[in-house]
Amino acid sequence: MSLLSIQAPAAVVMIRPHCFHPNPETATDNAFQRSGEIRSHAEGASLAAAARDEVSAAAAALEAAGVRVHVFDDYGENQTPDSVFPNNWFSTHPGGHVAVYPMHSINRRRERRTDVIEMLKTGYRVQDVIDYSGLEHDDVFLEGTGAMVLDHIARIAYAARSRRADPVALERFCTHFNFEPMCFDTADPAGRAVYHTNVMMSVATEFALIGLDLIQNERRRDEVRKRLLESGRAVITLDGSQIGNFAGNALELSGKDGRVLALSERAVSSLTAQQKALIERSAQLLPLRVPTIEMAGGSVRCMLAGIHLAQR
Structure with a gap:
């Protein structure tokens, strides 16, 4: 088994949230979200601390x-409860390309941050940054690799239609990035329509979950x-x-001993023995414990923005 794959990045960006809570702005079309009202400041602080610890533990395991x-x-200055899911606002691509995306919910637009892009430019070979966020003014949205599941090998962008995955924006992205x-x-x-494609499918190097x-x-x-x-x-x-x-919310990554499939403990527990065996022919299962973060309607794949760029 090859250690490297264009499909499986060897590096990721993660955001450790300090003011996490299920986002009321996204609850209307995210059937995976459990958005019970936070009854007290102490309860909110406890939830945020649990999410922060889950990110730290997941990062250490990776x-x-x-x-x-x-x-x-993310210390919460910009009131960004979903900042733990950075894959929705940017993506990276071989050849030194970065895309920045238009987000449907207003408070999710505040998740975009220049320090992440500057880190990419400093540590990796970045040729250009294509910013689609201006499409928000026309109510056109494409929430990154949540809205799209990208097959980097066959150059196909799979997308479940929703208000977070506009076909106009998808066509524009595919023209620019050759998908x-x-x-x-x-x-x-x-x-109900699936709100993000990456909760129903994941494309790895030698298999696809769908x-x-x-x-x-x-x-x-x-x-x-x-x-x-x-x-x-x-x-x-x-x-x-x-x-x-x-x-379905899984991401294949390249590790030191080969490819791993990062997904939640809850997700791994739901797979059959036969499904696990098929996956483990080409990637080691890497279960991560993120029950608090899953309350917001996303899981491990949503937490990981893969870096498909060459290091400097």
Whole structure:
């Protein structure tokens, strides 16, 4: 097994939140979110401390596996409860390219920070930064690698249509970054569209995890499965319960001893023995404990902004 893969970055950015809580601005379309009202300051502080500790422990586990982790602290000055999910506001790409994205919720737009971009420019070879955030003025949104799941090998951008993944912005991104857009409509058992593509699918080097039953159109569902198989990947189909337990919200990374699949303990527990065996043919499972952060409707993949750039 090769240690390196264009699909599996060897470094990530993480944000350690100090004022974390489920974001009321995102609750309307995020069916994964548990947004119970915080009843007291002490309760809010306890929740934020738990989330902060979960990020610190996850970063340490990733570093122990040989993944480079750049951790930035968010002290809450800008009132950014979802800052723990940086993959939504920027992404990086081989050749030295960085993209900055338009965000649907107003308070999530405040998550964008220049110090992260400056760190990338200082430590990695960055040729350009393409900023799409101006599309927010036209109510056009594309929330990064939450809205898109990118196949860096076959150059396909998979995207579940939602108000956070506008086809116009997707087309613009794909033109600039040389991806083929592949959109599809989704619905959960309650008829709700999936808010972010990366909670229902993850594309790794040799396999893909995907909730195919969420794709409404049977013909499109077959096309997505076919494209994944044509890329040489094993397709591991996830059921609704596994999707609800964040089994699709995983990210393959390159570590010191080969590739690892980072996902939550809850997600790993939902996988069958056969699914785990298929994954472990090419990547070691790396379960991370993030129950507090999962209250906000995202899990491990959302916490990791992969760095697909060459080091200086």
